[in-house]
Amino acid sequence: MNSDKITKYVLFVTSFIILIVTGGMLYSLIQGSLPSFHTFGWKFIISPEWNPTKGNEHYGALAFILGTIYTSVLALLVALPMAFSTSLIVAEYFRNSWFANVVSTCVDLLAGIPSVIFGLWGFYALRPFIVHIGLTQQGFGVFTAGIVLAMMIIPYAASLSNSVIMMVPNELKEAAYSLGATRLEVIWNVILPNARSGITASYILAFGRALGETMAVTMLIGNANIVPKGLFSMGNTMASVIANEFGEANGLHLSSLIALGLILFVITALINAAGKYIIKKFA
Amino acid sequence: MKKIGLFLALALVIASCHSGKKNSVALSGAGSTFVMPFYTTAFQKYTPLTGVKISYGGVGSGAGIKSLKDRVVDFGASDAFMTDAQMAAMPAPVVEFPTCSGAVVMAFNLPGITTMKLTPEVLADIYLGKITNWNDPALAKINPGVKFPNLPITVVHRSDGSGTTNIFTNYLTKVSPEWKSKYGFGTTVNWPVGVGGKGNPGVAGTISQTTGAFGYVESTYAFAEKIPFASIKNQAGIFITPSFASTSAAGKGQMPQDTRIMITDSPDSAAYPIAGFTWVILYKEQHYNNRTLAQAQALLKLWDWMLDPDAQAVAQQIDYVPLPASVVALDKSILRTVTYDGKPILQ
Numbered sequence: 001m002n003s004d005k006i007t008k009y010v011l012f013v014t015s016f017i018i019l020i021v022t023g024g025m026l027y028s029l030i031q032g033s034l035p036s037f038h039t040f041g042w043k044f045i046i047s048p049e050w051n052p053t054k055g056n057e058h059y060g061a062l063a064f065i066l067g068t069i070y071t072s073v074l075a076l077l078v079a080l081p082m083a084f085s086t087s088l089i090v091a092e093y094f095r096n097s098w099f100a101n102v103v104s105t106c107v108d109l110l111a112g113i114p115s116v117i118f119g120l121w122g123f124y125a126l127r128p129f130i131v132h133i134g135l136t137q138q139g140f141g142v143f144t145a146g147i148v149l150a151m152m153i154i155p156y157a158a159s160l161s162n163s164v165i166m167m168v169p170n171e172l173k174e175a176a177y178s179l180g181a182t183r184l185e186v187i188w189n190v191i192l193p194n195a196r197s198g199i200t201a202s203y204i205l206a207f208g209r210a211l212g213e214t215m216a217v218t219m220l221i222g223n224a225n226i227v228p229k230g231l232f233s234m235g236n237t238m239a240s241v242i243a244n245e246f247g248e249a250n251g252l253h254l255s256s257l258i259a260l261g262l263i264l265f266v267i268t269a270l271i272n273a274a275g276k277y278i279i280k281k282f283a
Numbered sequence: 284m285k286k287i288g289l290f291l292a293l294a295l296v297i298a299s300c301h302s303g304k305k306n307s308v309a310l311s312g313a314g315s316t317f318v319m320p321f322y323t324t325a326f327q328k329y330t331p332l333t334g335v336k337i338s339y340g341g342v343g344s345g346a347g348i349k350s351l352k353d354r355v356v357d358f359g360a361s362d363a364f365m366t367d368a369q370m371a372a373m374p375a376p377v378v379e380f381p382t383c384s385g386a387v388v389m390a391f392n393l394p395g396i397t398t399m400k401l402t403p404e405v406l407a408d409i410y411l412g413k414i415t416n417w418n419d420p421a422l423a424k425i426n427p428g429v430k431f432p433n434l435p436i437t438v439v440h441r442s443d444g445s446g447t448t449n450i451f452t453n454y455l456t457k458v459s460p461e462w463k464s465k466y467g468f469g470t471t472v473n474w475p476v477g478v479g480g481k482g483n484p485g486v487a488g489t490i491s492q493t494t495g496a497f498g499y500v501e502s503t504y505a506f507a508e509k510i511p512f513a514s515i516k517n518q519a520g521i522f523i524t525p526s527f528a529s530t531s532a533a534g535k536g537q538m539p540q541d542t543r544i545m546i547t548d549s550p551d552s553a554a555y556p557i558a559g560f561t562w563v564i565l566y567k568e569q570h571y572n573n574r575t576l577a578q579a580q581a582l583l584k585l586w587d588w589m590l591d592p593d594a595q596a597v598a599q600q601i602d603y604v605p606l607p608a609s610v611v612a613l614d615k616s617i618l619r620t621v622t623y624d625g626k627p628i629l630q
Contacts, residue, residue, distance in 0.1 A: 051473040053466060054366075123492070131493075138437040138493050140478050223442035223479025234478065240442075244481060247343030248444020248470040250369075 026265065033259035035252060044259060050225040052245070052253050059256035061263055063227045067142065067235035068264070070228055071217060072210035074146030075153055080203060082150070083157035087199070090158075091165035092191065093183075104162065111155035119219035122148040127220065136232045140222035143231045148220055149210045157206035164198030165191055197278055204275035208268050214239040238264045308581040313340040314347020314360030316482070317446055317501055318561045318603070321383060322360070325589060325597045335581045344446045345470060351377070351564055354572055357582050359564040362446020363470055364543040376567040378621060380542050380614040381560035382589055383603045386502035386530040387451050388512035388557070390490050393417065393432065399513040400425050400522045403458035403548075403556070406515065409436060409497060410455060411462060412476035417495060425516075432495075439489050439498025442479025444470040450559035451499045454547035458556075499557070502530065503602040519552035529555035530604040538613055558604075563589075569623045576623050583621055583628045590614050 036059060037044060047060025086107060094100040126147060127139035135143065168191050176186045192199075214237075222234030223244060236244075238260045246257050312322070319341035326337040342350070344361035351359035352373055364379060389401060405421050408414040414421060417431040441448045452468035466472050478496075480486035483504045490496040491510060502525050505512050514524040523529045533546045533554035548556045563586060569579035588594055595605040606614070619629050 049473075052471040053469055053473055055467060056473075123488070128492070137435050138478060138496070218442065218481055219485070223481075224477065225473065236442075236479075244443040244479070245471055246444075248345035250345060250349070253471075 029258060029262040029265055033255055033262045036255040036259040039252060040256075044256070045263070048227045050241075052249070057252055059252065059259075061238070061256075061260055063225055064236055064238040064241050064260060065263065066227055067221065068211055068237040068239070068267075070142050070231075070235065071146045071149055071221065071237060072207055074142065074231070075149035075210045076203065076207045078147060078150035079154045079157055079206060083154045083161060083203070083206070084199070086154070086158045087161035087165055088187065091162045092187065095166070104159075107155045107158050110151065111159065115152065115213060115215040116219075118148050118152050119216035122216060122220045138222075140220060141232050141234045142221065142228045145217045145221040145237075148216050149213055152213060152216060153206040153210050156209050157202050160202035160205065161195070161199045164195040164202070167198075168194045197281070201275045201279040204271060204278065208271040208275065211268050211271065212239050212264060214243050218243055307334050307336060308578055309336045309338070310357045310578070310582055310585060311338045311340075311355075312347070312358040312360060312563075313342050313350040313356045314564075315344045315362045315446055315561055316341035317362050317385065317503075318360055318383065320503075320601055321598050321603045324601055325594045328594070328597060329585060329588060333581075333584070335585060337585065343444065345444060348564065351566075357565075357578070358586070360561065361564060362559065362561045363449040364560075364562055365564065375571065377564050378567050378617050379562045379564045380586075380617045381534075381606060381610060382563050382586075382614075383595070383598045383606060384530055384534050384546070384558055384560045385603055386525040386533075386555050386558045387447055387454075387499050388502050388505045388525045389515065390487065390498060390500050390505050390510045390512045392490050392492075392494055392496045392511075393434070394494065396429060396431070397511045399429065399511075400516070401513045402516045403454075407455055407459035407462050409438060410440075410474075410476070411459070411465075412438075434495040437493050437496040438477035439480055439486050439493075439496055440474050440477045441483075441486060442481050445482075446470060446559070446561065447483065447499065447501050448472065450545070450547060451557060453545045453559075454557045457548040502604075506602045515556055517552070517554055517556045518548055518550050521552055523553070523555045525555045525557075527599065527604050529553060530558045531607060533558035534560065534604075534610060535607050538610055540613070542610075542613065542617065560610075565621060567621055568625070569621060569628065576628075579621075579623045579628050583618055587615065587618055587629060590618075 040047065040059060044059065045061050045065070047058070048062040049058050049060050050063060051058045086103060090100045090104045122144060127144055130136060130144055131139040172190050172194065173186055176190045181189070217237050218240035221236055221240060223236050223240065224234040225236050225241065226234070228235035242257050242260055246254065249257055319339065322339050326339065330336055344363055347359040347361055348365065348369060350356045354374070365377070370377065389406065391399060402425055405414060405425065408421070414436065416433065416435055418433045422431055449468060449470045452466070452472050456463040456468045466475065478489060480489040480498070483501045486498050487500050487504050487508060487510060490498050490500070500510070512525065514522045517523050532551045533549040533556070535551060536546065536549055538544060542562070546558050546560065549558070565582065569582070590606070590611050598605050619627055621628055
């Protein structure tokens with residue numbers, strides 16, 4: 001065998017391992033969640049009750065699916081304008097200036113902060129502030145968790161948007177300027193149409209990340225296993241309830257937690273696929 | 284901070300295991316996080332005495348039982364005794380015995396208030412969501428002289444499955460028929476109200492950071508962190524403050540031969556009513572998976588030593604409650620039933 005073949009062989013094996021791991025993960029999630037789906041059927045997805053007490057066991061995912069979607073959508077809505085402004089500052093208005101460097105370094109720094117640190121910040125700084133201004137009684141809930149999630153996903157949305165905006169050909173922009181367009185007109189009529197798909201995809205990927213975030217959410221959402229009644233209600237998410245309860249769970253309880261994991265896996269996979277599709281379709 | 288220090292110490296112990304001599308016996312266990320500081324501190328004392336190296340993973344009581352079931356550890360540790368169903372699911376018969384006890388205290392955060400009395404009825408009503416404000420007349424009635432503020436009660440409970448929750452909800456089922464019929468007891472229950480905090484530190488942190496908060500935490504944590512907690516009216520009608528003596532008194536009652544007993548709501552007049560044991564679980568027949576007699580002997584000698592005054596004194600030093608003499612005697616008789624090839628290991 002020559003070295004070229006060996007390289008090819010090694011590369012093939014390593015990437016095949018990734019396939020096996022992903023497939024195995026999906027297989028064990030399906031395998032583990034079967035008892036739960038057997039017992040509750042499709043009602044598992046639409047039932048809001050989660051009762052692990054022996055004798056009255058009943059499991060339904062609705063409270064956690066809604067909790068996950070509420071927090072992630074709120075995070076996306078808050079992160080969207082902030083990430084968008086940051087991208088424009090870094091990639092257009094102050095491109096290559098010291099200010100843009102500082103901002104983009106801070107964004108990169110945010111991406112590197114462990115989730116538990118965001119949780120601590122939310123717990124010790126944001127939560128007392130929310131109590132202080134009287135939004136909620138004790139500061140826990142969908143709102144607090146959503147705000148912290150927003151801070152966590154800004155770097156994901158912003159850094160990809162930055163590169164997409166920077167990739168808009170200079171010739172196009174210069175042509176627009178030469179015709180007398182203002183900066184705002186260039187942004188709206190040249191940059192956005194060209195970078196639209198990349199920017200949208202970056203937000204979708206950031207949303208996917210918000211769905212699965214665990215530690216910071218569990219520290220702030222209140223961990224009440226109920227359907228959130230509004231923005232300031234407490235709740236729980238799929239990732240958070242799995243992290244909280246799997247250590248002591250067995251039997252049907254464990255199977256139901258694995259079923260939650262499967263639902264989260266499927267939702268995240270769909271979101272990622274949507275992101276990929278948009279990049280491909282409009283790029 | 285103490286617990287973090289102990290954890291680091293454990294990490295060092297594990298790290299040093301790998302550099303040690305290959306011929307010395309090594310034991311491993313997993314389970315309860317509540318009891319982890321006691322075990323790791325006591326094990327550190329035991330290793331220099333005997334050369335036996337022990338690693339312990341605080342992975343949660345349920346996960347500890349699972350690890351023993353899969354036979355990846357020599358012993359499991361749990362704050363909730365095994366149910367008949369759990370025992371039936373094990374691949375072979377097991378024995379379990381308590382190693383120390385602890386109280387669950389009702390901690391609160393109210394400006395200017397450091398002591399509080401609670402009756403079981405009021406406590407249950409708070410967790411049932413019936414009493415929602417600190418200015419409720421029921422609280423004022425049992426605490427003459429204490430000026431409660433007009434402030435909503437933020438009820439705090441554990442968000443993760445926990446032996447502490449098992450002890451606390453077991454107490455509630457004994458004192459409140461309504462709680463018993465609606466929510467029952469277990470390591471995780473369907474809470475009607477409240478905020479969930481992760482682990483004892485999470486609950487204690489939420490309480491100390493939230494004015495008007497009220498929740499249950501393991502006594503060791505409250506003692507060490509000096510969080511104010513309530514005295515509870517016991518079955519004899521006396522308000523009891525959780526302490527070493529009152530928790531120890533809760534464990535003095537009649538003990539069944541299999542040690543599977545919840546010591547909540549003790550009839551002893553000196554007993555604090557929300558207390559519980561923590562158990563260690565071993566296989567009754569130690570010859571499995573090519574285990575050597577030396578390994579089985581080391582395991583049994585370790586737990587025999589853990590029940591002796593030396594190790595029990597370690598428990599007290601770090602805020603756990605040592606076992607009463609009667610329970611130690613029962614535990615030792617249980618250890619003698621553990622066999623290797625059908626022969627008792629300890630004489």
